[in-house]
Amino acid sequence: MLKALADYGRLMRAGTALVRHDVILPGEYQTRLPLPARLAGRMFRLFGGRAKGRPGERLAKALEKLGPAYIKLGQFLATRPDVFGSDVATDLSRLKDKLPPFSMNEARKALEREFGKAEADRLFAGLGEPVAAASLAQVHKLETANGLKAVKILRPGVERLISQELRAMRRAARTIERASLESRRLKPVAFTNTVADSMMKELDLRLEAGGADEIRALSDKEGWFVVPSVDWERTGQRVLTTDWVEGRPLTQSDALSQPGLDRAELAVSITRGFLSQAIGHGVFHADMHEGNILILPDNKVALVDFGLIGRIGMNERRFLAEILWGFIRRDYYRIAEVHFEAGYVPANQSVGDFAQALRSVGEPIHGKSAEDVYMGRILLQLLDYTRTFGMHLRPELVLLQKTMVQVEGVARAIDPKHDIWKAAEPVVKGWISENFGPSGAARLAARNVREVAERLKRLPEVMDRFEASLDERSGDGTPDGTAAGQNRPPWWAWFGLTVTLAAIAGLTAVQFA
Numbered sequence: 408m409l410k411a412l413a414d415y416g417r418l419m420r421a422g423t424a425l426v427r428h429d430v431i432l433p434g435e436y437q438t439r440l441p442l443p444a445r446l447a448g449r450m451f452r453l454f455g456g457r458a459k460g461r462p463g464e465r466l467a468k469a470l471e472k473l474g475p476a477y478i479k480l481g482q483f484l485a486t487r488p489d490v491f492g493s494d495v496a497t498d499l500s501r502l503k504d505k506l507p508p509f510s511m512n513e514a515r516k517a518l519e520r521e522f523g524k525a526e527a528d529r530l531f532a533g534l535g536e537p538v539a540a541a542s543l544a545q546v547h548k549l550e551t552a553n554g555l556k557a558v559k560i561l562r563p564g565v566e567r568l569i570s571q572e573l574r575a576m577r578r579a580a581r582t583i584e585r586a587s588l589e590s591r592r593l594k595p596v597a598f599t600n601t602v603a604d605s606m607m608k609e610l611d612l613r614l615e616a617g618g619a620d621e622i623r624a625l626s627d628k629e630g631w632f633v634v635p636s637v638d639w640e641r642t643g644q645r646v647l648t649t650d651w652v653e654g655r656p657l658t659q660s661d662a663l664s665q666p667g668l669d670r671a672e673l674a675v676s677i678t679r680g681f682l683s684q685a686i687g688h689g690v691f692h693a694d695m696h697e698g699n700i701l702i703l704p705d706n707k708v709a710l711v712d713f714g715l716i717g718r719i720g721m722n723e724r725r726f727l728a729e730i731l732w733g734f735i736r737r738d739y740y741r742i743a744e745v746h747f748e749a750g751y752v753p754a755n756q757s758v759g760d761f762a763q764a765l766r767s768v769g770e771p772i773h774g775k776s777a778e779d780v781y782m783g784r785i786l787l788q789l790l791d792y793t794r795t796f797g798m799h800l801r802p803e804l805v806l807l808q809k810t811m812v813q814v815e816g817v818a819r820a821i822d823p824k825h826d827i828w829k830a831a832e833p834v835v836k837g838w839i840s841e842n843f844g845p846s847g848a849a850r851l852a853a854r855n856v857r858e859v860a861e862r863l864k865r866l867p868e869v870m871d872r873f874e875a876s877l878d879e880r881s882g883d884g885t886p887d888g889t890a891a892g893q894n895r896p897p898w899w900a901w902f903g904l905t906v907t908l909a910a911i912a913g914l915t916a917v918q919f920a
Contacts, residue, residue: 414575421473421575428469429462462868463498470499475565476572476606483602483809496801496812497598508540509562517560521643530641534558543569543609543714548651549641555639555651557711566610573603605693605806612647618716619649625688626710631680633709654701662702664823669706674822676708678830681814685719685807686728686838691808693717693814697820717806724748725842727807731835735828740763740797746798752799761796809819 460468470481485499514534518527532552540546549556580599601765608614618636623634624778633854635651641648655662677700684691692699693715701709719727726749733742742760746752752761 410488410574411578413571414578414816416510416566417572417575424469424473428465436529437616461498461729463495466495467498474568474572478542479606480576480599480602483598485812496886507538508537508545513563514560516544517563517645518564521646521860529882531558543735544612549648550858555653556641556648557651558641559610559615559647559649561610561645566746569606569610573599573606577603583890601806605715610819611644613642613644615712615714616642616647616649619647619697619713621690622684622692622710622713622716625684626680629680629683631676631683631708633703633707634853635709635711649678649711652701652711654703654709655789657697657700657702657817657820665702665704667704667706668702670822672706673708674818674825675830677814677821678825678827679721679819679834681710682831684723685717685810686834689719689721691810693810695810695817697817700817715806717810719807723807724838728835731831732837732839734769735832739763739769751798756796765793780902872905881893 459465467481470477476516476779483498485496514537515527518531521527522530533551536552537545537547542562545560546560547558547560549558576599577596580595585597616639619634620754622632623636626632627632635650635652638648638650655665657663663673677695681695692710692713694712695710698714699710701711715920726745729745730742733739733745734753740758740762742765743752743758747754747756747758747759772782815827818827818830
């Protein structure tokens with residue numbers, strides 16, 4: 408009961424902030440609202456005043472004031488234009504997360520709690536003042552015998568604050584889903600759980616260290632990005648230490664004015680680097696905004712802050728690759744088929760109608776110059792069709808959608824003439840050829856053969872269990888515990904086992920054919 412009251416109190420605080428920024432029933436939408444909603448909106452504005460800017464800008468400012476949990480929520484909402492519209496989604500994608508730093512005394516205490524006083528004094532003797540601060544953590548520069556390091560320290564008490572805010576959000580999502588049948592298509596509970604899970608992972612910096620090390624290994628192999636190495640000795644649950652990267656974040660106005668930079672090449676590196684991670688390996692840096700991208704003097708791009716790591720399976724990678732490839736080739740029917748095959752569009756919808764909708768998305772971009780074509784806008788328009796065709800939210804794609812919009816925005820900021828389609832083509836084409844060409848088919852067949860072989864190895868054990876379960880079901884009446892005439896399995900049991908064995912044998916034959 409007390410938790411529920413506390414949750415509703417936090418939600419009321421959030422609602423008050425939204426009213427003050429004229430986000431709930433905003434004035435711009437008065438003509439579209441029914442009379443009761445218009446009257447309610449006017450009353451809200453009497454209490455909250457008239458805020459300046461577009462609705463999306465006002466919503467972003469309100470979320471920034473509410474703190475880290477709401478900032479993260481806003482970043483995820485930027486992937487849902489089907490709920491708020493494309494303009495609001497674009498404004499939300501620019502959410503900023505900056506706060507004044509906490510004191511050096513508190514930073515020292517945090518290090519001592521994590522490592523003990525003696526170890527903290529030894530490992531962090533050269534700790535400098537904070538150089539960047541956000542709502543979850545701040546970063547210090549550390550001088551060591553092995554060079555400069557970057558030390559990320561969580562804010563004191565941030566775990567408790569985030570947990571409370573997320574609990575209130577979950578309660579609100581459950582209430583909305585119970586009260587509104589329409590909302591169930593958008594899956595507010597699943598969406599909120601996706602936000603909550605990603606935030607809780609960000610609060611354990613050991614997980615971030617693991618993600619950073621994994622992305623570094625991929626980047627060393629692919630060569631698109633520079634990723635700092637983790638200093639494991641100086642890393643714990645609330646502290647993360649990596650090598651210091653001497654670069655300028657894109658948030659600095661002079662980041663791109665360094666001599667010798669090739670803007671077009673930098674933009675291509677960012678696009679191809681992200682696609683190589685997502686499509687090629689199924690893992691990607693999922694928070695690629697300007698503050699987490701550093702430009703190095705030698706025309707290289709560095710990534711930092713790995714609190715959000717996105718992961719997608721082979722089906723989702725195929726889905727993404729085929730959609731991009733379909734738009735490159737203007738094969739809208741194939742794009743529609745991929746959506747249906749992946750289960751993203753209900754089977755009762757028409758493939759032809761969906762292909763027609765996709766044509767309305769793709770055709771306007773052909774024949775235009777690169778600076779007039781935005782993949783992010785196309786993605787948002789695609790998501791607009793979720794309501795029309797009864798498509799449901801896929802939580803596993805939320806991070807991917809969010810990051811794709813971020814990546815294109817960053818690439819365009821670096822090079823306004825960046826053609827994301829030309830940049831994507833070699834990565835997408837190469838992956839499709841590798842995975843769906845002859846060599847890919849051979850690897851797929853080999854994997855299936857191994858799976859079938861493993862199943863065949865377990866077959867005797869399965870049959871023993873099957874026979875034992877039939878013995879248990881057959882009752883008693885004979886010395887061995889079975890009823891007379893019932894010691895044989897019924898016809899339907901043998902039929903089911905025969906079908907199973909035939910399916911396994913057939914699959915094996917197909918793989919070796």
